[in-house]
Amino acid sequence: MNDKNTASILLTPIDVGRVTVPNRFVRSATNDYMAKDDGSITDRQVGLFEELAEGEVGLIITGHAYVQPSGKASPRQIAIHDDRFVPGLARIAEAVHKHPSKIFIQLAHAGRQTKKKDCGSVPVSPSAVYDPSSRSMPREMTPAEVKNLIHDFIAAARRVRWAGFDGVQVHAAHGYLLSSFLSPHTNRRRDEWGGPLENRARVVVEIIRGIKDATGPDFPVIAKLNSTDFLERGLTPGESVEISRILDAEGLDAIEVSGGMTEAGKGSVWQGLRSEDQEGYFVENAAAIKKAVHIPVSGLGGIRTLAVAEKFVSESWVDMISMSRPFIRDPHLVHRFREGEVTSSECISCNKCFNPRGIRCAEVDV
Numbered sequence: 001m002n003d004k005n006t007a008s009i010l011l012t013p014i015d016v017g018r019v020t021v022p023n024r025f026v027r028s029a030t031n032d033y034m035a036k037d038d039g040s041i042t043d044r045q046v047g048l049f050e051e052l053a054e055g056e057v058g059l060i061i062t063g064h065a066y067v068q069p070s071g072k073a074s075p076r077q078i079a080i081h082d083d084r085f086v087p088g089l090a091r092i093a094e095a096v097h098k099h100p101s102k103i104f105i106q107l108a109h110a111g112r113q114t115k116k117k118d119c120g121s122v123p124v125s126p127s128a129v130y131d132p133s134s135r136s137m138p139r140e141m142t143p144a145e146v147k148n149l150i151h152d153f154i155a156a157a158r159r160v161r162w163a164g165f166d167g168v169q170v171h172a173a174h175g176y177l178l179s180s181f182l183s184p185h186t187n188r189r190r191d192e193w194g195g196p197l198e199n200r201a202r203v204v205v206e207i208i209r210g211i212k213d214a215t216g217p218d219f220p221v222i223a224k225l226n227s228t229d230f231l232e233r234g235l236t237p238g239e240s241v242e243i244s245r246i247l248d249a250e251g252l253d254a255i256e257v258s259g260g261m262t263e264a265g266k267g268s269v270w271q272g273l274r275s276e277d278q279e280g281y282f283v284e285n286a287a288a289i290k291k292a293v294h295i296p297v298s299g300l301g302g303i304r305t306l307a308v309a310e311k312f313v314s315e316s317w318v319d320m321i322s323m324s325r326p327f328i329r330d331p332h333l334v335h336r337f338r339e340g341e342v343t344s345s346e347c348i349s350c351n352k353c354f355n356p357r358g359i360r361c362a363e364v365d366v
């Protein structure tokens with residue numbers, strides 16, 4: 001008989017704002033490519049999220065949902081730019097809430113990392129800086145468009161609350177639009193939205209302030225933040241610490257620390273991880289942020305071994321453990337860990353789960 005892991009620090013609750021998450025496991029946002037063509041929710045997605053909740057994931061974060069049609073990154077991505085999407089989304093919240101898990105929606109705009117064929121218009125960016133990864137030359141946003149973007153993030157967060165979700169995550173990582181405002185590589189503006197760090201962070205600050213005003217103190221607002229772009233002129237770990245301080249002071253409720261930009265040749269989803277010392281590739285950056293803020297910080301990047309996760313939390317590198325691919329491999333990983341059935345994920349970080357017809361682990365199905 002296996003020993004149960006009921007005493008693990010990973011299974012203790014944590015408050016994110018005024019919401020209590022039952023354990024330290026976060027399903028990091030994962031675009032599932034399962035929505036309908038117009039971005040509305042399918043039965044398959046309701047099933048996916050319910051299974052993660054059955055599997056006892058403490059906090060589930062949906063894949064990035066686009067707050068404006070121009071911010072759509074891929075086919076079959078979740079949309080949240082209109083009230084008509086609320087009833088479908090509400091089905092997900094209802095299914096998850098049959099269990100103790102909490103669920104947030106990740107709000108996003110793809111910025112320059114999309115194509116006209118996917119988003120229906122010339123991609124937009126803080127500045128017109130060519131993106132070699134999507135091979136698109138974006139159009140610089142006007143100041144009125146920046147204001148409109150802030151408005152639409154806030155309107156989307158209101159919909160998240162109407163749909164019965166527990167909170168929102170603002171996507172400010174991976175080179176998408178908000179991350180590209182933070183990065184000096186992609187933000188070369190000379191107005192109030194560009195230049196010094198406070199200006200580059202202004203759009204995220206105004207979105208967080210606006211969401212807080214619109215949804216009230218009971219509704220947590222968290223952010224996923226790049227800690228480095230891996231680009232010579234890009235955002236540095238030191239700057240990400242400063243940004244985290246600013247967002248903490250604005251009332252942000254937690255930070256999930258990631259990194260990478262596709263054009264750097266080093267994104268956020270690393271392949272070929274083979275040993276425990278490769279696990280948690282953004283956790284050192286997360287630990288630096290944790291030292292600077294008063295809110296929970298979640299670490300991620302190839303975490304697979306539960307003893308490693310436990311070390312990160314018990315030694316206060318981070319407060320929570322985010323994973324994506326291990327939950328594609330096995331949505332019941334947390335339950336099986338608690339029952340003492342597993343000590344690590346079987347995910348081999350091959351990235352074959354990126355399936356435009358719906359994520360699935362290629363290693364399990366063969």
Ligand SMILES: Cc1cc2nc3c(=O)[nH]c(=O)nc-3n(C[C@H](O)[C@H](O)[C@H](O)COP(=O)(O)O)c2cc1C
Pocket residue numbers: 028029030031032062063064106171173174224258268269270300301302303322323324325326353354355359
């Ligand atoms: C199929 C897939 C889709 C993803 N979609 C998103 C997304 O919508 N938003 C996001 O912030 N990160 C996304 N990510 C990145 C993950 O959230 C996570 O940061 C990254 O995979 C590293 O964690 P892991 O090693 O546990 O997979 C995605 C990753 C995968 C594998």
Ligand code: SF4
Pocket residue numbers: 325326328329346347348349350351352353354360361362363364
């Ligand atoms: S296909 Fe399966 S094993 Fe490979 S990265 Fe995805 S979840 Fe992990």
